Amino acid sequence: MLASSALVLVMTPGLAFFYGGMVRARSVLNMLMMSISAMGVVTVLWVLYGYSVAFGNDVGNFMGNPADYFGLKGLIGGNAVAADPTKGVSATDIPLAGTLPATVFVAFQLMFAIITVALISGAVSDRLKFSAWLVFAGLWATLVYFPVAHWVFAFDGFASEKGGWIANKLHAIDFAGGTAVHINSGAAGLALALVLGKRKGWPTTLFRPHNLPFVMLGAGLLWFGWYGFNAGSATSSNGAAGSTFITTTIATAAAMLAWLLTERIRDGHATTLGAASGIVAGLVAITPSCSSVNALGALIVGLVAGVVCALAVGLKFKLGFDDSLDVVGVHLVGGLAGTLLVGLLAAPESLAINGVSGVSKGLFYGGGWAQLEKQAVGAFAVLGYSFIVTIILALILKYTIGLRLNAEAEASGIDEAEHAESGYDFAVSTSSVLPRASLPDSSNGLDVAVAEKVEAEQS
Numbered sequence: 001m002l003a004s005s006a007l008v009l010v011m012t013p014g015l016a017f018f019y020g021g022m023v024r025a026r027s028v029l030n031m032l033m034m035s036i037s038a039m040g041v042v043t044v045l046w047v048l049y050g051y052s053v054a055f056g057n058d059v060g061n062f063m064g065n066p067a068d069y070f071g072l073k074g075l076i077g078g079n080a081v082a083a084d085p086t087k088g089v090s091a092t093d094i095p096l097a098g099t100l101p102a103t104v105f106v107a108f109q110l111m112f113a114i115i116t117v118a119l120i121s122g123a124v125s126d127r128l129k130f131s132a133w134l135v136f137a138g139l140w141a142t143l144v145y146f147p148v149a150h151w152v153f154a155f156d157g158f159a160s161e162k163g164g165w166i167a168n169k170l171h172a173i174d175f176a177g178g179t180a181v182h183i184n185s186g187a188a189g190l191a192l193a194l195v196l197g198k199r200k201g202w203p204t205t206l207f208r209p210h211n212l213p214f215v216m217l218g219a220g221l222l223w224f225g226w227y228g229f230n231a232g233s234a235t236s237s238n239g240a241a242g243s244t245f246i247t248t249t250i251a252t253a254a255a256m257l258a259w260l261l262t263e264r265i266r267d268g269h270a271t272t273l274g275a276a277s278g279i280v281a282g283l284v285a286i287t288p289s290c291s292s293v294n295a296l297g298a299l300i301v302g303l304v305a306g307v308v309c310a311l312a313v314g315l316k317f318k319l320g321f322d323d324s325l326d327v328v329g330v331h332l333v334g335g336l337a338g339t340l341l342v343g344l345l346a347a348p349e350s351l352a353i354n355g356v357s358g359v360s361k362g363l364f365y366g367g368g369w370a371q372l373e374k375q376a377v378g379a380f381a382v383l384g385y386s387f388i389v390t391i392i393l394a395l396i397l398k399y400t401i402g403l404r405l406n407a408e409a410e411a412s413g414i415d416e417a418e419h420a421e422s423g424y425d426f427a428v429s430t431s432s433v434l435p436r437a438s439l440p441d442s443s444n445g446l447d448v449a450v451a452e453k454v455e456a457e458q459s
Contacts, residue, residue: 001104001235007228008111012039012118014225018218018276019122021211022325026413027126028210028423034121034133041137042114047072050113051106053146055097055159061169063147064154075102097159100235105159108232109149116145116181122325123189126199126207127410130418132403136393140188144389145180148382152180171358172378173346173371175244176233178288178339179382186332187383189323191390196403198322200410207324212272219276223252226283230290243350244290248283251290251302255282258306266310274310281309281330285338289345292359297345301338309334332383339379343372 016035020028042050049066056064069075075095097105117137121128152174154163166172166179174180199207209215230248234241259278260270285305286298293301313329316322323329346362359374361367397403404410409417416422 001100001108001232004228004232005104005108005111007225008108008115008232009039009225011111011222011225011229012036012115014218014221015115015118016218017214018222018280019125019325021214021216021218022122022209022273023125024207024413025210025424026415026422028214029415029419029421030130031121031125033130033419034128035118037130037134038118038121038137039114041134042117042141043110045138045141046106046110046113050141050146051109053142054109054113054149055105055154055163056150057160058150058154058162058164061165062150064150064160064164068160072103072106075106098235102159105235108235109153112153112177112181112229113141113145113149116177116185117141119181119185119327119331120189120192123193123323123327124196125324126414127404128192128196129401129403129405132397132401135401136192136397136403139393139397140390143393144188144386145184148180148184148385151382152177152378166378166381170374170378172339172374173292173342173359174288174339174378175291176230176287178284178335179378182284182287182331182335183339183379183382184386186328186330186335187386188390189327190321190332191387192394193321193323193328195391195394195398199324200407202322203317209273212276215273215276219279222283223279226252226287230287234291240291246295247290247293247298247301248286250295250298251286251305252279252282254299254302255279255285255306255309258303259310260306262307262310277313277326277330278306278310281305281334284331284334285309285341288335288339289342292342292346292350292362294347294350297341297347297350297362300345301341304341305334305337308337336379336383339375340372343369343375346371 012035016032019035020031023031049070051072052066052069053063056066056068059065077094095102117140120140121133124133151164151166154160154167156163156168162168166174172179199205226248227245231241231245234244256275256278259274259281263274264270282302282305285301286293289297289301309330312333313326315329316326321328342362344362344364346359346367347365348361351359351361360371363369363372394403405414405417413422
């Protein structure tokens with residue numbers, strides 16, 4: 001579980017490279033910073049009260065009790081649980097979440113919180129003030145992610161006695177975060193982009209990815225880390241972890257191929273960006289369903305996600321909202337597809353190996369419409385809550401500290417305006433002619449020829 005936690009953490013730098021490569025060269029540092037800064041903001045809030053809000057005892061079917069584990073009270077240290085002879089508990093016992101040391105579960109769930117916040121940043125590249133992002137990230141994690149994580153991930157009797165309503169009353173299946181992570185962040189990205197407005201020149205100006213190798217590197221790191229995300233959510237090295245590992249792999253491969261095929265038919269080319277986007281779409285869609293579908297079900301989930309998400313990324317041009325890096329098209333649409341497909345494809349053998357109670361087989365396996373209805377209620381409850389609260393938060397920030405860069409700063413580039421740095425230093429010298437010392441080493445004939453050619457061209 002500690003290894004899985006580290007894998008999920010790797011996903012955030014992976015996301016930073018994925019997003020960073022998709023923007024222009026003058027915005028790459030800001031995209032990296034928005035993901036990396038989420039690691040700082042969310043971690044501090046998580047240990048103060050976030051874990052308690054997410055996994056404390058339920059209060060009003062909305063959130064966990066912030067006082068239960070404030071500052072990780074009672075979870076740190078080997079003697080944190082007092083002796084209780086009536087229950088057979090000795091003073092040396094450590095607090096548990098299920099069969100895990102509670103601190104391990106705290107670390108694992110922290111990584112989910114970090115990447116969910118970071119995902120939102122892709123919708124608002126090039127134009128959101130960094131200071132506003134930091135404030136937004138803290139408020140959104142507090143008011144949206146922590147309560148929603150309680151609804152979806154807090155099961156009765158696991159980390160606390162009474163958990164959230166989606167997990168324990170509705171019995172919707174969301175094994176690793178299709179609702180709490182992807183629908184949640186996708187709806188927030190849409191809301192924030194609407195309040196923030198379009199980039200200058202969009203959609204007539206082409207905002208081309210400046211570094212496709214970065215994008216593919218990021219997609220690879222995301223796929224690698226996602227095994228901790230999905231298989232780690234089994235919280236044990238068991239059959240459920242093995243099956244989720246396999247279904248995650250199948251769906252991701254299928255989605256990548258389906259996206260490429262869609263591009264080939266629609267545009268005449270299968271692109272590197274399409275392959276990377278298809279990988280992420282498949283990972284997103286299989287996240288809620290990885291524990292409840294079999295191999296054929298995972299194949300269907302991946303194929304559907306690849307086609308639907310490839311088509312959905314074009315909606316922003318038709319509907320006129322500037323979702324810079326397709327958070328809506330990939331995460332919101334992919335999360336919805338994967339969550340709803342559980343109601344069709346939940347296989348009896350997969351449900352049995354996971355020991356899930358209170359759920360029904362999918363429609364295609366004779367289970368009727370019951371589970372699909374549960375999936376829809378959970379998905380759209382999270383979508384609506386996240387969208388509305390994000391709109392309110394964004395409007396408050398817009399009319400207090402301000403959300404958007406001024407026109408001059410946006411035109412000059414967000415990296416220089418917000419961070420006083422540039423991702424790439426193209427000027428080797430202040431002179432228009434390179435000095436001899438800056439030219440390649442002339443110790444071999446090839447380098448001499450190169451140096452002479454450079455000097456001739458610059459002259």
